[in-house]
Amino acid sequence: MALERKRSTRRSGSRYAGKKRRPVNKCKTCCRKFTAFMFSHVGLCGLVVGYSIMGAFAFRALEAPYEEVKAGEVTDMRQKTVRRLWDITYDLNVLYKDNWTRLVAAEIKRFQSDLIAAVKDGYDGKELGAVQQWSFSGAFLYSLTVITTIGYGNIAPRTNWGKLVTIVYAIVGIPLMLLYLTNIGDILAKSFRYVYGRMCTCKPSDHYKRGRNNENYRVQHVVAHNSPTRQNALDPGVQDKVHVNPEDEVRIEAIPNELPEDLDYQKPRVSVPITLCLVIMVSYISGGAVIFSLWEGWDFLDGSYFCFVTLSTIGFGDLVPGDSVVSDRGSQEKLVICSLYLLIGMALIAMCFNLMQEEVIHKVRNCGRRVGIIKDTDDEDDIA
């Protein structure tokens, strides 16, 4: 047996070295462990949520006053229009329809223009004192749309400070979100592969079929025995091709149980079929569509359109749950549910990308080779 690892003794040896550590060192190690935890998986998730909550507070403080001011302005404008109309009506002692209509039409048109400008500046039609756009859940959804680059736009900062803070928030938040997604996608993909592999061991025929296909098979651990010159083992890892001498006996070894856990051996890599990933994504989108269309009174097409546009980070913002013209009861909960849907959905998509990428690249390469675009240079030295 050519496997010998002495790492465990080395590691335990170092533990006895620093027995008497000063408090400063302890503090440092504590800090280090804390940051290590923060950048580990759970910590990252909490960091993203915490960052969004912090953003929600900041944006709410910056933008909610302006929203109130704006709503007040529109109300003022409407009342001024009414007063002007009254003045028109009052001034004309004899009411001729054409005269009056002409004057009133100009007034209404001006009212409409000002109203549209106000709507583009963020007015949403709700009365003063009703539920605001920049409530806490609204601001939370807004922060999420910034750092996921969805960017709905139905709520958007109108003050200069809000815009500056948005810029800075995005510069820090977008890489953080990408980090979160890659991490979460990694974990979810690993666990999904594990579960899928477990389920697939019930069907041994798949395993053999996979084994015969040279390109999918990955040699994890090749030990060359019975050869005078080479008694060593090749490094474990993912290798596509292994060159061995013909006289060596090549044996694929299973992972022995007595090896220490920290060697990070990789089990044979289960490849999840692409169709399964696509089914997962489509069902998540459809599930969200059903929920949102039931709540918002949209039809199913609008619901799935919204879910697709959200999860692909396009984010038009024309359809957003909890954001209707007439003030709705329960809109705050809808916004929170929408945020949760967003976070989970993006993690799922990251997982599916992680699962699919090898297969997709493999298939594209096959396709290209068959069409003749890609030269098949590495077909000659495959292991037969």
Added chain:
Amino acid sequence: MLQDLENHEEAARKTRWKHCLRLVAAYLFSDVGVCGLAVSYAMLGALVFEALETRHELAEREHVRQHRADCMRDLWRITNKLNVLYEANWTLAVGGRLREFEQTVVNAVRNEGYDGREVEALELQWSFPGALLYSLTVITTIGYGNTAPKTSLGKVLTVLYATVGIPLMFLCLLNAGHLFARIFKFSYFHVLCVQCRQRARISKVREAVRVMLYKHFPGNSSTTRNQQQTTDGNLEPSATSQQLNGQVEQQATDSDRLCTDNEELGVTDNLITSASENERSTAAQSVVSSRDSDSSRHELVEANDVVLEESLTDSSDISIESRLHNTNSSSFPPPFSDHTNLDGTCPNKEDNPRPKEEERVPVYVVMLFITGYIFVGAIMFSVGENWNFIDAVYFCLTALSTVGFGNLVPGSYDFNTQSQSAQTRLIICCFYLIFGLAVVLMSYNLIQEEIMLKFKRISRNLKIMPQNEKS
């Protein structure tokens, strides 16, 4: 026999067709092809969406006008009904009716995509430039939303369009970013950064000299090493000599390239170029068994560096000089002679291929470039759209990070200015977006190694990652 011939001809034709198709497919999926494919895909989307959505937009304009007419008719009815005009009554009724009108207008703007233009206005949101901007925002996932499909068919088509278009655009931008990165690196290292060029040249000369010196005169075991190397045959020495050849040839190339300008390193360049003219020389103590002109070049370089730098404290320096002087005194040219060849032209660059640049563009240069691009865009949009500067910077940043809120979009209808040249502004916005995204991917291409290295170093310092993990 005739049938055989026919079959043969047909088979030949078929193979020719297949070959043609293969060439076309290969071209389509090459770099240029993907970019062209993405652009034509955007234009195709623009045409389709324009055809689908224009009708709805015009219909919506008509609806708003209808609402306005209804409102006025109701107001007249209110006014007419009250025989005696009490202000409070009338105001209440009119205020209520106006509030309803306001709701319909707000609904039209927020949910139906009404942009405030009248029925008679000629410009549409869903004109060809507008639809092109829309297609671009879909496949780059910016997604403004000020122009968004309202018909069912438009929404279904948007979903399908995005499914195909987003990977395509991503590939196209990757290629464009790669190309831009190469151009940027080239212009940075060979045009902008004068210091880099000089530093590169000096360091390479020094390196060649040091390797040479170590090989020839490594100190105590010089003689034994020499004997070993000579007995080993031609393999090892020629390998290192080839290395040196490459380095010194590179020196020759660099100097030849700049043969029309600076003469600060003139002496070195002189000796190198003139050494290339010396085909024969009697090299002393050469471990290199292949006695060609390169060995003399090495010694000349070495001697020259000793003369120039005088930084080597090896005791055998003087012995080198004296030895070389003895053997090659005749071949030292006068110091500031002409760089160029004997016939007066610059030596051909194509003879010596330049090795690949291993250096990386520093991060701050790339950041500076991006910031410059954003500022240029901000200035352009603040002038063209009458936004204030913060708004323009905010727009550029949200567009280039693909967040894309959509409350500020160039080329949209503005009540205050009521400008009419929306189409040109839309086209400019499209170009800015595409180039900006390519610039973002280019910068990612240029700095990713640096960032990964720094990140790994930081995490190793913080002992987050295990220390024996190789990068």
